[in-house]
Amino acid sequence: MSRFFATGSDSESEESSSADEITPKAPGATFKQSLLLSDDEEDTKRVVRSAKDKRFEELTNLIKTIRNAMKIRDMSKCLEEFEQLCRAFLKSKNIVDKEGIPPFYIRLLADLEDYLNQLWEDKEGKKKMNKNNAKALSTLRQKIRKYNRDFESEIAAYKENPQESADEEEEEKEPEDSGSSSDSEGEVSSKSFLKKKPEAPSEATKFLKTAKGSGDESSSSDEDDDDDDEDWGSDQSGSSGETSDKEEGKTSSMSVLFLKKAQDTEKLGVRKEERKKKLKQKERIEEEAEEEGGEESGGGWEKVKGGVPLVKEKPKMFAKGTEINTAVVVKKLNEILQARGKKGTDRAAQIELFHALAAIAAENNLGQGILVKIKFNIIASLYDYNPNLAAFMKPDMWKKCLDCIDELLDILFEHNNIFIGENIAEDSENLAVSDQPFRVRGCILTLVERMDEEFTKIMQNTDPHSQEYVDNLKDEGRVCGIVDRLLTYLENKGSTEEICRVYLRRIMHTYYKFDYKAHRRSLGLQGETKSEQDQEESEGEDSAVIMDRLCKFIYAKDRTDRIRTCAILCHIYHHALHSRWYQARDLMLMSHLQDNIQHADPPVQILYNRTMVQLGICAFRQGMIKDAHNALLDIQSSGRAKELLGQGLLMRNMQERNAEQEKIEKRRQVPFHMHINLELLECVYLVSAMLLEIPYMAAHEFDARRRMISKQFHHQLRVGERQPLLGPPESMREHVVAASKAMKMGDWRTCHSFIINEKMNSKVWDLFPEAQRVREMLVRKIQEESLRTYLFTYSSVYDSISMATLSEMFELEMPTVHSIISKMIINEELMASLDQPTQTVVMHRTEPTSLQNMALQLAEKLGNLVENNERVFDLKQGVYGGYFNRDQKGGYQQKQSYQRDQKSYQQKQSGYQRGGYRNQNQGNY
Amino acid sequence: MASRKESTSVSSTAMASTGGTLDSPVKQIQIEGLVVLKIIKHYQEEGQGSEVVQGVLLGLVVDDRLEITNCFPFPQHTEDDADFDEVQYQMEMMRSLRHVNIDHLHVGWYQSTYYGSFVSRALLDSQFSYQHAIEESVVLIYDPIKTAQGSLSLKAYRLTPKLMEICKEKDFTPEGLKKANIGFEQMFEEVPIVIKNSHLISVLMWELEDKSTVADKHELLNLSSSNHLEKSLQLLMDRVDDMSQDIVKYNTYSRNLSKQQQQKHQYLQRRQQENAQRQSRGEPPLPEEDISKLFKPPQPPPRMDTLLIAGQINNYCQNVKEFTSQNLGKLFMAEALQGHN
Secondary structure, three states, X not given: OHHHHHHHXXXXXXXXXXXXXXXXXXXXXXXXXXXXXXXXXXXXXXOOOOHHHHHHHHHHHHHHHHHHHHHOOOHHHHXXXXXXXXXXXXXXXHHHHHHOOOHHHHHHHHHHXXXXXXHHHOHHHHHHOOHHHHHHHHHHHHHHHHHHHHHHHHHHHHHHOHHHHHHHXXXXXXXXXXXXXXXXXXXXXXXXXXXXXXXXHHHHHHHHHHHHHHOOOOOOOHHHHHHHHHHHXXXXXXXXHHHHHHOOOOOOOEOHHHHHHHHHHHHHOOHHHHHHHHHOHHHHHHHHHHHHHHOOOXXXXXXXXXXXXXXXXXXXXXXXXXXXXXXXXXXXXXXXXXXXXOOOOOHHHHHXXXXXXXXXXXXXXXXXXXXXXXXXXXXXXXXXXXXXXXXXXXXXXHHHHHHHHHHHHHXXXXXXXXXXXXXXXXXXXXXXXXXXXXXXXXXXXXXXXXXXXXXXHHHHOOOOOOHHHHHHHHHHHHHHHHHHHHHHHHHHHOOHHHHHHHHHHHHXXXXXXXXXXXXXXXXXXXXXXXXXXXXXXXXOOOHHHHHHHHXXXXXXXOOOHHHHHHHHHHHHHHHHHXXXXXXXXXXXXXXXXXXXXHHOOHHHHHHHHHHHHHXXXXXXXXXXXXXXXXXXXXXXXXXXXXXXXXXXXXXXXXXXXXXXXXXXXXHHOOOHHHOOOHHHHHHHHHHHHHHHHXXXXXXXXXXXXXXXXXXXXHHHHHHHHXXXXXXXXXXXXXXXXXXXXXXXXXXXXXXXXXXXXXXXXXXXXXXXXXXXXXXXXXXXXXXXXXXXXXXXXXXXXXXXXXHHHHHXXXXXXXXXXXXXXXXXXXXXXXXXXXXXXXXXXXXXXXXXXXXXXHHHXXXXXXXXXXXXXXXXXXXXXXXXXXXXXXXXXXXXXXXXXXXXXXXXXXXXXXXHXXXXXXXXXXXXX | OHHHHHHHHHHHHHHHHHHOOOOOOOOEEEEEHHHHHHHHHHHHHHOOOOOOOEEEEEEEEEOXXXXXXXXXXXXXXXXXXXXXXXXXXXXXXXXXXXXXXXXOOEEEEEEEOEOOEXXXXXXXXXXXXXXXXXXXXXXXXXXXXXXXXXXXXXXXXEEOHHHHHHHHHOOOOHHHHHHHOOOHHHOEXXXXXXXXXXXXXXXXXXXXXXXXXXXXXXXXXXXXOHHHHHHHHHHHHHHHHHHHHHHHHHHHHHHHHHHHHHHHHHHHHHHHHHHHHHHHHOOOOOOOOOHHHHOOOOOOOOOHHHHHHHHHHHHHHHHHHHHHHHHHHHHHHHHHHHHHO
């Protein structure tokens, strides 16, 4: 019931306002008129209506006034009335509580806000406004904004479904109107009502005029328009003058109200139009004027009526009947482009527009040039869709983008006569179909690069353990395909620089992938019964060959250092990945990257770290334990491998960096499918360290100056020792620690079983492409190093030991044992000699006694002492006399004697070294 | 220590009545065999390992000779009898000894040592208080380990007059020591020792020597050396470490000091310039401020410990030198014997 009433009253108010609209010619009078009208209504209805209705009527009246004020752009009036309205609304609060907020009230609020925003954005109009009005406008705008916050949900609901109310209105109206005017008229008026343009009163009037034109006055003259404008202007100034006396800061607006409606209908259709309209207001006005002039009836209306976007859009782009040619399309294109990047531009709509434009161009056979141009712009605006750098493309956008690029490439391949380039000036473009080849500005390479980056971004922002990631990853094939196509294209057309860039892209997509085909082929397996597809696949070029070709081109042709650096690193990575250790190492050494990599930008540094790590792992696979250790040392010793490889952020640093830095760092992360397994990395490192450190520790058990080879490894050992109860090893680290302990005792079998077992296989070793080979290598290394450790640790217990026994103990062949022991003897690590006839190792007891050790330590300490003393003395000299009251000469002599002492001490040391107790460098290991 | 000082002051007054202040310093110490045996016994009974035993020496001064005729040990006290009155005990002891007609004049104290490590702050302090009260008093250092190796090691030390001065003033700052011009060599002086037995005892010894079979065991000729040397080196090394630390400390101090001096200097200069400027402008000069308040000189590290450490190191070195030279001789002897056989 109440609702009905509410709408009823609402429609009435609308009615009256529509009446206003119909008589816009005398705006000065409208106000009064409307007032009169409402008065009449009140009179007639008062008898029937309840308190609620009264209240609502009051509101309605105020709203009416506001709408009028809006119409004539009287801001101060608007403001005044708005305040009254608010008060009135408060008064009727209890009723509102009972009945709900009346929809007409909400409508007013929404309309008013939209109107104000529009006025606000209309810089020109604002300038023209007088001071009071402008002031009132800003105040009102703020007020309404604040006020509307309370009604957000309602307004939103209304905006979503404005039709409803409009429909209701119509329904109401029709019966009323039917009496006085014909159906068509009613329709027209209602339409015009809907259509009312928000932008400018002039427009609104025009519509009204047309409405009238069709109804009462068949032709409305421009003069009238002018008159109206003038009238309004004077009215505005007059009213503002009035109000300014009382309330300076207030403003009011009137004509705005309709706008809402217009907007709403448009919103249903295409929002962007509005914007465009704004841009091209004048143009359109002309157009419309033309149309109006030309076709008074139905035809003209079609356009106006167009609630459906498509119908409306097209005419928007090109006036009907316009001959669509290249020039026009380009013009349109530029128009659309101008909106780009502006605040408030609807990017999605822009993309739509471009598509439509493309369709039109295609329809009209404007040639490939223009099509290419539009495609460029589509892709560019697709990239633009996300306003900030961190956000990534939505899947559908992404698909669209891929499709677009594909199509673009299709066109480019099909039509050889299209030249594209960044350096083609806008005005030297040749888009029209002619004998000359097309010239289009734009860089396909940049687009593809950007696409690649977007792809990375998508991968970075997808949860790597979800199905979604896999789905996204499937696009990698397409991305590669596009890069490949571009590559072929550019190889024919592009400059060297461009080729370098696209090559680098190609390399970036290749270097981290293990080439299973080539691997299989190298193992000689491809002859087996494989499916045809497989064979087909294996016919493709080896990735190694491709890498080689591309990289070499870049080495030769590239002039920017960065691309070459990246190419080299990728090349090394690829080599290392495929176990071509020597090539990888040589390339790394030749590039001298180690010297200056710290000057490179972070992404390159990350790539460098990845490469070094891969190099280390490769060395490990090849059994070059020492090289592996050295390569991994830098990354592992910092304990930040994760961060250094760009595979994740460390929580520890969270406080240190601010949000901005974090964002940057996040952008640097390597996508998950390119990650290097960190556990594998650590395991390789620890095992290498174990193989180096354990024999070394055994050899230098008593050496006071023993240095650690690997701090990390020692740390792990210490952690292991701290454990009060040692259970069987669980994690990879525990396995390595347990193995180290076994090795320390020379027990290679236990060590072996700790390093290579089910758990470790599944965790680490099976991740290698040639797992079996690696395992074999590892066993052998363990045997050898255990033998060395055993000899170091227990040589003092033996007088002699037979090599046969050793070879049996460590399951090594005699020659190997022989060579290991010989090496140790030569390096003076083991004091022994080989007795050839009996095949035994005869030990020579030459370790320093503990007394000798002690004496050495003392000597060292004394050296320190002397050094410290010297420092004191240096300080003393000159300023203060010596503490020991030495005179200058005495001090000097003393010093000399110190030096002598030191020298003799050094001699002692070197003599000792000659004796061979001192550890030799591990170098020749 | 204070308590001990008290007790000694009592005895010193007693002594003063007999001989007055020393005209000539003691040049020699004569020890009764009884005292030596008592000290050795004391150590063997109570001091084991690195434990140190102490006791009181009794005797008197004759001309330039200090005769030590008797001694008694300080009882080893445990945590339980913390309220044990040492002074009371000493007085009682001395009174009792006097009753049996034994010399009861306090002339110093004895202490056992572990590998010659006795130069310490504690020793310095007590010796100082002794010497302060009784001028002729000495400290007897008994080295049981050396003795066990076959040669009795007993040494008498006293503080040099210079060190006495310093200790009296309690000025251990670098400046003070510098002024006193003292090095570790001049801290302690050793007094030669003579062991004297009565004729009766000598006769007994002769008699016994003939009868005893024990003398066949010659510890003296033991060739093994590393154990002793190792210990010595270990101790030496510890001292050297301490020394290093001290030096570093001192180094820091002097650096701080010089830095501050520089700052002070700069400050003064700036002040002067400002004053000059003010003068030229006709303004009154800035009021003088207490510079020492602005620049508090850093606390100088006490140097006495360093000196003591140096002395101790010196001591160790002497020991090692002595020991090795002896051992070397023994080794040559052994070689010769080997060759002879």
